[in-house]
Amino acid sequence: MKMKKYIVYSILGVALCGLITGCLPEKAETGLTYKGPAVVEVKNQTLGQLTAQLTARGIYTTTAQTDSSRTVLINSRPTDSILVQLVGPQSSSPIDINYTVRGTVPASAPVGTTLAVEGTNYNFRTVGARKVTFAPNTSQAYILVDIIPNSITTVGQQRILTIDITGNAQIAPSANYSKFLLMLRR
Incomplete structure (x- = not known):
């Protein structure tokens, strides 16, 4: 039995x-292969890292970080980098992706936040550039933001920089991850 x-x-x-x-x-x-149109998106590559590591690198951890936002301390972090990802096939030649900077403070920003000013609070590397370039056969590039120390005089005061990825003629921005909020804090 x-x-x-x-x-x-x-x-x-x-x-x-x-x-x-x-x-x-x-x-x-084949079930894991992305089959949609190529898009680009911005991401917070520091999300999920240990608080002690972030604090040591000048990232302010008292406020919540999200996929698309981060707060940095201007006198502790000389350069910040914003991850731009290509979702779709890589190219054997460089790909230039454009971005813009918003001229207004988002309604979601904390009360008292004002607009960060290029040349006063930060500079892009390369100065005046509004594009990021993917090297051949890669899916990641970084927008580099050089932060100007002592550009905010009052402790606790903050300025916001909002970057919108606009893509190019062939590659559109992701519908969900097309903007990044970088808060500069003293």
């Missing part, structure tokens, strides 16, 4: 495995 149970359970186990694997694509990796 026990032997009969083992045979029945074995047959059921094999049949269940066959049903489960029959639902998978022929090649498992």
Whole structure:
């Protein structure tokens, strides 16, 4: 009787495995391939890192970070980098992606936040540039923001820089991750 149970359970186990694997694509990796249009997005690459590591690098951790925002201390972080990702196929030649800077403080910004001023509070590397370049065969590039120390005089005061990725003629910005808020704080 026990032997009969083992045979029945074995047959059921094999049949269940066959049903489960029959639902998978022929090649498992084809299910993981992105098939949509190429887009670019901005991300907070420091999200999820330990507070002690972030504080040591001049990232203010008392306020919440999100996928698309970060607060940095102007006298502790000389340069900040904003990750730009290509979602889609890589190219064997460089890809230039454009971005703009908003001239208004978002309604979601904390009360008392004012606009950061290029040349006074920060500079882009390269100064005046409004593009980031993906090197050939890569999916990541960085917008570099050089922060001007002592450009905010009052402790606790902050300025906001909002960057919008606009893409180029072939690659559009992601609908969900097209803007990044960089808060500069004294």
